[in-house]
Amino acid sequence: MTRTPVTVTVTGAAGQIGYALLFRIASGQLLGADVPVKLRLLEIPQGLKAAEGTAMELDDCAFPLLQGIDISDDPNVGFDGANVALLVGARPRTKGMERGDLLEANGGIFKPQGKAINDHAADDIKVLVVGNPANTNALIAQAAAPDVPAERFTAMTRLDHNRALSQLAKKTGAPVSEIKKLTIWGNHSATQYPDVFHAEVAGKNAAEVVSDEQWLADTFIPTVAKRGAAIIEARGASSAASAANAAIDHVHTWVNGTDADDWTSAGVVSDGSYGVPEGLISSFPVTAKNGKFEIVQGLDINEFSRSRIDASVKELEDEREAVRNLGLI
Ligand SMILES: NC(=O)C1=CN([C@@H]2O[C@H](COP(=O)(O)OP(=O)(O)OC[C@H]3O[C@@H](n4cnc5c(N)ncnc54)[C@H](O)[C@@H]3O)[C@@H](O)[C@H]2O)C=CC1
Ligand SMILES: O=C([O-])CC(=O)C(=O)O
Structure with missing residues (x-):
């Protein structure tokens, strides 16, 4: 070697x-x-x-x-x-x-x-x-x-991303490998927003395949966002193997790149894209190439998504304000 x-x-x-x-x-x-x-x-x-x-x-x-x-x-x-x-x-x-x-x-x-x-x-x-x-x-x-x-x-929001992939695969009956372009927006917390509006299931728009906004709002989003707590409740300890797996996925993608027809989710420094204040470390749809993440640009954000992204970003701004007041940044 x-x-x-x-x-x-x-x-x-x-x-x-x-x-x-x-x-x-x-x-x-x-x-x-x-x-x-x-x-x-x-x-x-x-x-x-x-x-x-x-x-x-x-x-x-x-x-x-x-x-x-x-x-x-x-x-x-x-x-x-x-x-x-x-x-x-x-x-x-x-x-x-x-x-x-x-x-x-x-x-x-x-x-x-x-x-x-x-x-x-x-x-x-x-x-x-x-x-x-x-x-x-x-x-x-x-x-x-x-x-x-x-x-x-x-x-790391890759665990949330993987959780969302798995939930969407279950709902649609498609294998995980057929699901592309899912996005986790915002904070790795209960306010995070898993977004299927640009996702594809076997080449078709995921929101149209699901065609059930109530399931998205009342089942999918809370299941993904509160999965960490559900694991703690069931296992008596927080996610460990799945968290380690997501960390491996995150770095492997960062170093080796994303597929041409897909993206992933990661918490990266905002450049102001999608109205997320510059400098916040927020989850975005990202591609990776030559060892660099890039925020996917130009996606249309509908009203359903906008309010949810804004709520999670607001939480990140509050956290930034709190650590600023503590002299940590
Ligand atoms: N971003 C994500 O998706 C996820 C994040 N987590 C978080 O990951 C963290 C670790 O989780 P576990 O391994 O389950 O916790 P754990 O309590 O089993 O292990 C944490 C380890 O960190 C060590 N440690 C504490 N302060 C340290 C320091 N200053 N320098 C070096 N080591 C230090 C402790 O001695 C302990 O061995 C927790 O904050 C947990 O909430 C967990 C799952 C998913
Ligand atoms: O809630 C926790 O402590 C663990 C966590 O971040 C997750 O599983 O997403």
Whole structure:
């Protein structure tokens, strides 16, 4: 193997998503079956021992592509030379915590991590934020990394996208592979808007195939938007394998591109498209080419969609205002 290894940093490596993610990265599913990887696991001190255990298991898999594992609790070490950073570790909301407290606690994680990425990551660094609230955590990290192009910071809405694909496939009876051009707009939260108006089912307009606005409003949208809570209710723990799978999909698409007849969804820095204020990290329909996401332009937004996009974007603006008032950006 002659290719230079790609360094992938995973934060929250000892958590449940980390455990579902690391083995897939090491096996080549993140970047490709011919791309050697070096893993850097970043944890807090209490998580280091468990991360070491995971590293032992990674060793025991004898993955041919895995060229080394480093473990650290220091972001300056953990992001050193990173080409890809998956920011999974975050402070979960605990009892009695207000949204402002949650944003502040996560600011204490994502601001120093953004600075460490700014100072130590490789020039081609690509960042995916998974830890919630993902969009605003990504904004905090991005603001702390002025030397890194803003577009390299993204937030994960691919799980929402995949959930929407699956729900639409069930409703229409079409296989997932026949569904194209779905979009998740806005925040990775209950206000997100899964949009089928430009989607296609086996080449036909999805909204026309479904032809049931009530199902869209009362079943499809809430099922997708509240799926995370439904998984927690059923499993007693939040989505882990499906979240790891979506993180793999997001980065794989970013690096390897989208198909010519399709797009995907990702939280990316707004350039003002579709009335989303510039600088917010909001989910959009995106294509990927040559290692860059681009927002799909020129879609007609009907009234049904407009009010839902605006509501989710308003929530993102409120979050931005809150972290600005806390001095986090
Ligand atoms: N964007 C999305 O679609 C989804 C996001 N999530 C979010 O992903 C995050 C992780 O979820 P799980 O793995 O299930 O949680 P978990 O609690 O099992 O693991 C989190 C890990 O992060 C570590 N950690 C905390 N602070 C850290 C820091 N400053 N640096 C490095 N590591 C740190 C913890 O020690 C822990 O091992 C949560 O915020 C969750 O809400 C989960 C599912 C989907
Ligand atoms: O709600 C959570 O904590 C997990 C999450 O983001 C999801 O499953 O979409």
